[in-house]
Each structure stands twice: as structure tokens, then as C-alpha cells.
Amino acid sequence: MVFSKNEKVGVFGPRGTYTEAAALTVFDETHFKFYRTIEAVVNSVAKNICEFGVVPIENSLQGSVTSTLDSLVNENIKVVGEILLPIAHVLATDLSERITTIISHPQALSQCKSYINKNYPMAEVLAAASTTEAALKVAGGIYENAAAITSKRAAIKYQLKILDENIQDAENNVTRFVIVGKELKKPTGNDKTSIVYGIINRPGVLFETLRPFAERNIDLTKIESRPSKKKFGDYIFFLDFGGHIEDKKFSDALEELKELTSFLYILGSYPRAQ
Incomplete structure (x- = not known):
């Protein structure tokens, strides 16, 4: 896929998300504009605030991201590309050794359900808007003795201690992202x-x-x-x-x-x- 380096791109954020990692494989981060929800990303393209948007649509373990499907129906935009990204979750904390709360996006929590039940069966499990927001909440000390299921990229960015890596329940964990825009792409042969x-x-x-x-x-x-x-x-x-x-x-x-x-x-x- 060939896109201009000067286009504004709406990204499901904040910085450090898997969506940002997917977007970086196609676009220049200089013009990224981060949104807290998938609906807001899609709406930014529909209202011509951004030329393109990048959002998750499907995971190999947990299936479709329903908020993305619903947004595609509700807004007059087009899917102009797709990106496949391997997903590897880490458990990260703010140096606390006693974990009583685990925070992440609902899909990530589902993808790591067996790991959580085996290693932290008594932990309170809380949902966040994204895996990176979970990292931000832990780094900000909002919860005591908390850990985030997040990306290694986010854990490093927000200076969290990584307790464990590759904690997803299946190794073949891939998320499909779509690039949304306004105009249909011409045929490429594939x-x-x-x-x-x-x-x-x-x-x-x-x-x-x-x-x-x-x-x-x-x-x-x-x-x-x-x-x-x-x-x-x-x-x-x-x-x-x-x-x-x-x-x-x-x-x-x-x-x-x-x-x-x-x-x-x-x-x-x-x-x-x-």
C-alpha cells in the first residue's frame, strides 16, 4: 500500500497501542492524531478531520471488534486497506510485587484469560478503553498493587516493570486492522x-x-x-x-x-x- 507521508491519520490511542504499531507500518507518525475510541477515529475521517484512520477489526482468538463493525455501517466511509499484526501481551506493573488488580482492554483480558486464572486467580480484573490506557492507569498509580496487560512498547514507554511476556493463551495471536478513508482503491490483482x-x-x-x-x-x-x-x-x-x-x-x-x-x-x- 502506498500512501502520502503528509496525510493526517486518526489512530485508536493513546500512544503505545497495537493500533499505533500497525499504523506505523504504513504511515508517518508525524501526522498521527490519537483518539480514545474507535468511533471517534471513524468519525474523524467521516468529518474530513483526518484523511485516513486505523482501527482494529478482528482478532484471531476473540473474533470481530464489534464497535468497528458498527461504526463502518453508521458512517459514510470506505475500507481502503488492511494490516495484519502479531500480538504479544506482557504483564507490567509500577514495581509492585503483590498484584491484586489486573487492568486491560476487554479483548486482551479474554486473550489472556487462562494466564490470569492460573497465576492471579484472586485478582480483581478491570476493563480499560485500550491496553495502553491500562498501562497509563498503572503508571499513574490510580490503583494500588495493579498490573496492566499491555504491549511491550507501551510498558517501556510508560516506564513500567515487565513481570512476564507472551502471556496470551495462544501463540498464534494476530489482529487485523483496517485503514478507513473516503474513496475506493483501484484493483491491484490481489x-x-x-x-x-x-x-x-x-x-x-x-x-x-x-x-x-x-x-x-x-x-x-x-x-x-x-x-x-x-x-x-x-x-x-x-x-x-x-x-x-x-x-x-x-x-x-x-x-x-x-x-x-x-x-x-x-x-x-x-x-x-x-
């Missing part, structure tokens, strides 16, 4: 497309919406449902597939799909992460 659509519920309708892809031998890499938030039992569906909507095979599939849905929104066609 692309992915993300869409979201709604259906009018009736027997067999979900199967019918997948048929256009199966008949054209299109590789579906993900399908997930989320509540529409309009009424109980009403769902929308997120779908990823290999290919770009400018290619006829894929555009034909989407034209056929459109006839079966209550709405269809192209979230983006973008280069597939290597």
Missing part, C-alpha cells in the same frame, strides 16, 4: 472486498444471498451477523470475499445479491494484507 447487507427474513433467504458467490466460485473469507439495532431478531450480515468489485465476476455477483437484500453497502475493495 484484493479483498467487504460488504454489509440486510435481508427481509424468510426461510432460505440467507442461503439465497450466498448462492451468487458459490455459482461463480468466489472465495468467501468471512461471514458474520450483527443485530440491526432496529428491532429484536433483525440482523445484518458482514461478508468478505477475495476479489475487487471492478472485476466483472464480482460486480455481477453483487448485482444479483442486490435483488435479494433490503440494502447492500460496499464497505471497500482494497489490497489484501500479506
Whole structure:
């Protein structure tokens, strides 16, 4: 992916997050603008405060980041790229040897659940807005005898003592981040497309919406449902597939799909992460 070095980039922060590490693989940190929530990052792009934004969307252990999915539906923006980043958590403290409280982002806490239960079964577990915010709270002495599950980068930045490394429950812990912007990317020959659509519920309708892809031998890499938030039992569906909507095979599939849905929104066609 090629982006200008002078573009303002909204990043789920504060400094030291895994999102910042992902963004650094593509953008120059000189123009980073940090936001406390994923919604705020996406909104900064929608309101033209930033040209691009970087947010987590999926983890190999814990699945989708639902706040990102919801934000993509609610704002008129596009996914223009993706980044895959291996995640290695550390347990860090402000030199306290007796840990009675562990703080982190809910996804990180889930990714380290077995470690916590085995090593700190009596500890109080508290949620933070991000793994780096957890580090900041521990460094600031807000809680006594507290430790943060955070990145090694954040622990070093905020001068915390690292008690243990690689504490996630599975070694193959990877988070997928998306770059959001305003315009669709042109085909590269190795692309992915993300869409979201709604259906009018009736027997067999979900199967019918997948048929256009199966008949054209299109590789579906993900399908997930989320509540529409309009009424109980009403769902929308997120779908990823290999290919770009400018290619006829894929555009034909989407034209056929459109006839079966209550709405269809192209979230983006973008280069597939290597």
C-alpha cells in the first residue's frame, strides 16, 4: 500500500497501542492524531478531520471488534486497506510485587484469560478503553498493587516493570486492522472486498444471498451477523470475499445479491494484507 507521508491519520490511542504499531507500518507518525475510541477515529475521517484512520477489526482468538463493525455501517466511509499484526501481551506493573488488580482492554483480558486464572486467580480484573490506557492507569498509580496487560512498547514507554511476556493463551495471536478513508482503491490483482447487507427474513433467504458467490466460485473469507439495532431478531450480515468489485465476476455477483437484500453497502475493495 502506498500512501502520502503528509496525510493526517486518526489512530485508536493513546500512544503505545497495537493500533499505533500497525499504523506505523504504513504511515508517518508525524501526522498521527490519537483518539480514545474507535468511533471517534471513524468519525474523524467521516468529518474530513483526518484523511485516513486505523482501527482494529478482528482478532484471531476473540473474533470481530464489534464497535468497528458498527461504526463502518453508521458512517459514510470506505475500507481502503488492511494490516495484519502479531500480538504479544506482557504483564507490567509500577514495581509492585503483590498484584491484586489486573487492568486491560476487554479483548486482551479474554486473550489472556487462562494466564490470569492460573497465576492471579484472586485478582480483581478491570476493563480499560485500550491496553495502553491500562498501562497509563498503572503508571499513574490510580490503583494500588495493579498490573496492566499491555504491549511491550507501551510498558517501556510508560516506564513500567515487565513481570512476564507472551502471556496470551495462544501463540498464534494476530489482529487485523483496517485503514478507513473516503474513496475506493483501484484493483491491484490481489484484493479483498467487504460488504454489509440486510435481508427481509424468510426461510432460505440467507442461503439465497450466498448462492451468487458459490455459482461463480468466489472465495468467501468471512461471514458474520450483527443485530440491526432496529428491532429484536433483525440482523445484518458482514461478508468478505477475495476479489475487487471492478472485476466483472464480482460486480455481477453483487448485482444479483442486490435483488435479494433490503440494502447492500460496499464497505471497500482494497489490497489484501500479506
